Amino acid sequence: DIQMTQSPSSLSAFVGDRVTITCRTSQNVSNYLNWYQQKPGEAPNLLIYAASTLQRGVPLRFTGSRSGTDFTLTISTLQPEDFGTYFCQQTFNAALSFGGGTKVEVK
Amino acid sequence: QVQLLESGPGLVKPSETLSLTCTVSGGSLRSHYYSWIRQPPGKGLEWIGYFYDSGNTRYNPSLKSRVTISVDTSKNQFSLNLTSVTAADTAVYFCARRIVTTSEDYFDRWGQGTLVTVSS
Numbered sequence: 001d002i003q004m005t006q007s008p009s010s011l012s013a014f015v016g017d018r019v020t021i022t023c024r025t026s027q028n029v030s031n032y033l034n035w036y037q038q039k040p041g042e043a044p045n046l047l048i049y050a051a052s053t054l055q056r057g058v059p060l061r062f063t064g065s066r067s068g069t070d071f072t073l074t075i076s077t078l079q080p081e082d083f084g085t086y087f088c089q090q091t092f093n094a095a096l097s098f099g100g101g102t103k104v105e106v107k
Numbered sequence: 108q109v110q111l112l113e114s115g116p117g118l119v120k121p122s123e124t125l126s127l128t129c130t131v132s133g134g135s136l137r138s139h140y141y142s143w144i145r146q147p148p149g150k151g152l153e154w155i156g157y158f159y160d161s162g163n164t165r166y167n168p169s170l171k172s173r174v175t176i177s178v179d180t181s182k183n184q185f186s187l188n189l190t191s192v193t194a195a196d197t198a199v200y201f202c203a204r205r206i207v208t209t210s211e212d213y214f215d216r217w218g219q220g221t222l223v224t225v226s227s
Contacts, residue, residue: 001168034213043201043217044152050211087152091205091212094165096142096154 002026002090006099014107019075021102023088028069032092035064035073038101039084047086048073080106109134111202111218119196119225125189129202129218136180137161140205142214143176143187145198153198157205158185192225199223 003026013019023033031051036044046055048064051071061076075082083106088099115127129141142157156166156176166174175188189196200223204216 031210032212036214043203043220044214045217046213046215049213049215053211055215089152089214091207095168096157098152098154101151 001095002093002097004088004097004099006088006102010103012105012107013078015078015080017078019078021073021086023071023099025069025090029090029092032090033071034089036087037084078106082106109204109216111216113202113218113221117222119192120227121193121225122191125192125223127187127200129185131183136178136183140207141185142203142205144201144203147198194225197225
């Protein structure tokens with residue numbers, strides 16, 4: 001199975017800050033890495049797929065990148081509505097897996 | 108626009124079988140992969156299993172011995188059966204549509220989720 005190590009587990013930042021979340025996979029997953037945002041009481045919402053492709057309707061302040069087995073989700077200018085928990089997910093292996101999540105608090 | 112809606116009992120007794128149904132509207136089950144995912148309270152997401160081509164299935168190895176996903180294309184529904192449940196199976200259960208192409212593979216539509224509590 002492919003292990004997903006997401007960091008940090010939580011962060012607190014001010015509106016306007018640049019925020020970076022990292023996901024490291026235990027083996028190569030090519031670009032089969034997706035990012036989701038989940039707000040309390042809601043289902044996850046797709047932000048980025050294929051490591052760096054922005055889902056339709058998602059604000060341009062969200063970007064995704066890859067360096068080997070390290071993947072990064074960046075929020076360029078944090079907004080109040082960006083609170084929630086962010087999860088990475090690999091779909092390279094038929095046994096899908098998710099990262100543990102990063103809880104983002106907006107000050 | 109495709110919508111998914113989970114339904115089923117919110118309370119299941121230990122050792123019994125958890126049964127949920129996902130109804131898909133606005134799209135066909137024949138065209139995509141569909142999956143069940145769960146999330147214990149306050150914890151992360153766990154993939155349970157998925158089906159594709161209206162009949163082929165794949166399950167999380169950690170749950171494989173207890174899970175069955177079945178499909179009813181005439182009703183545009185698919186179902187989850189999880190046997191011999193324990194308190195560890197208490198979770199919000201989501202159904203989701205999975206888009207799979209030659210270079211992309213992601214969940215683009217999710218149901219709202221349904222909380223299932225295992226308790227006597």
